[in-house]
Amino acid sequence: MKKILYVFxxxxxxxxxxxxxxxxxxxxxxxxxxxxxxSLARYTIANQYLYMVDMRELKAFSLANPTDPVxxxxxxxxxxxxxxxxxxxKLFIGSRQAMYIYSITNPSSPQYLGEAxxxxxxxxxxxxxxxxxxxxxxxxxxxxxTNALYVYNVANILNPTQVNVIPMSSPYGLGKTDHVxxxxxxxNGLKVYxxxxxxxxxxxxxxxxxxxxxxxxxxxxxxxxxxVQGGTAIYRINGYNLExxxxxxx
Numbered sequence: 001m002k003k004i005l006y007v008f009x010x011x012x013x014x015x016x017x018x019x020x021x022x023x024x025x026x027x028x029x030x031x032x033x034x035x036x037x038x039s040l041a042r043y044t045i046a047n048q049y050l051y052m053v054d055m056r057e058l059k060a061f062s063l064a065n066p067t068d069p070v071x072x073x074x075x076x077x078x079x080x081x082x083x084x085x086x087x088x089x090k091l092f093i094g095s096r097q098a099m100y101i102y103s104i105t106n107p108s109s110p111q112y113l114g115e116a117x118x119x120x121x122x123x124x125x126x127x128x129x130x131x132x133x134x135x136x137x138x139x140x141x142x143x144x145x146t147n148a149l150y151v152y153n154v155a156n157i158l159n160p161t162q163v164n165v166i167p168m169s170s171p172y173g174l175g176k177t178d179h180v181x182x183x184x185x186x187x188n189g190l191k192v193y194x195x196x197x198x199x200x201x202x203x204x205x206x207x208x209x210x211x212x213x214x215x216x217x218x219x220x221x222x223x224x225x226x227x228v229q230g231g232t233a234i235y236r237i238n239g240y241n242l243e244x245x246x247x248x249x250x
Contacts, residue, residue: 042054042082042083042084043084044084044085044086044091045063045086046086046104046107047104047107048062048063048064048107049061049062049063049072049104049107049108050063050069051084051086051091051104051110052084053077053081053082053083053084053093054081055079055080055081056076056077056078056079056081057074057075057076057077057081058073058074058075058077058081058084058091058093058102058110059071059073059074059075060072060073060074060075060104060107060108060109060110062108072108072109073108073109073110075102075110075112077093077095077100078095078097078098078100079095079096079097080095080096080097081093081094081095082094082095082096082124083124083125085125085126085127086104087127087128087129088129089103089104089105090102090103090104090113090127090157091103091104091110092125092126092127092132093125094124094125094134098115098116099115099116099125099132099134099152099160100112100114100115101113101114101115101154101157101160103157113157113158114157114158114159114160115160116132116152116160116161116162124171124172124173124174124214126174126175126176127154128176128178129154129155130153130154130155130198131151131152131153131154131163131195131198131199132151132152132154132160133149133150133151133152133174133176133181133183133201134149134150134152135148135149135150135168135171135172135173135174135183136148136150136171137170137171137172147167147168147169147170147171148165148166148167148168148171149165149166149168149171149174149183149201150162150164150165150166151163151164151165151166151198151199151201153199163199164199164200164201166201168183168185168188168191169185169186169188170185170186170187170188171183171184171185171186172184172185172186172212172213172214173213173214173215173227174215175214175215175216175217175224176195176217177217177219179194179195179196180192180193180194180195180240181193181194181195181201182215182217182224184212184213184214184215184226184227185206185212186211186212186213187211188206189206189207189208189209189210189212190206190207190210190212190215190224190226190242191203191205191206192204192205192206192207192240192242194240204240205240205241205242207235207242209244210226210228210229210233210247211228211229212226212227212228213226213227213228213229214226214227215227222236222237222238223235223236223237223245224237224242228247230247230249231247231248231249232247232248233246233247233248234246234247234248
């Protein structure tokens with residue numbers, strides 16, 4: 001199994017570089033060397049390191065030589081790990097029970113900073129310097145009965161605190177710019193929120209016509225790339241409105 005993983009890493013890195021060459025402005029590391037997937041991603045790139053999560057562990061790989069990745073650290077995070085998101089020098093890791101926060105000030109060796117527990121449910125997460133947004137969803141093998149968008153204050157990174165809960169129908173992945181939050185609410189549409197007041201997202205629009213699972217924000221080109229049922233949908237951002245440009249069918 002390990003041999004297969006190490007063969008796979010260089011291929012994955014090449015794909016990530018191609019897909020993330022215009023890294024999201026809101027999530028650049030100090031070196032500007034960050035690749036962002038959607039909030040459902042299990043891997044991310046920062047400071048020439050690839051970070052991957054499985055159900056229990058976080059692994060850091062040096063990509064100084066991308067054709068020969070080197071495993072530099074394995075961290076036991078918890079159980080039922082599902083997602084990973086990078087912002088500046090921190091990793092936000094979502095599990096079915098909690099959100100974990102790790103420092104990558106030393107990129108080769110992630111260090112635990114804090115966590116916030118919540119109800120048991122599926123758990124994509126996205127964050128900035130002061131706030132983290134987490135969706136929890138019921139009706140799956142993740143367990144739990146809650147469908148909601150949670151807002152956490154992470155200014156005190158050692159003690160993240162829940163500051164708001166917004167009921168939803170069936171939330172999946174999410175993405176954000178400085179002032180707008182996009183939440184995929186499954187068959188109930190893509191919800192668009194103004195987060196000028198970050199604790200109190202204000203619902204501005206719902207985009208229908210697809211079953212939405214995850215979203216990547218390309219601010220450079222004012223585009224949203226959405227994982228939807230049956231393929232990928234591309235939208236042009238115009239304020240709180242979105243213009244559908246294309247759908248790539250799987």
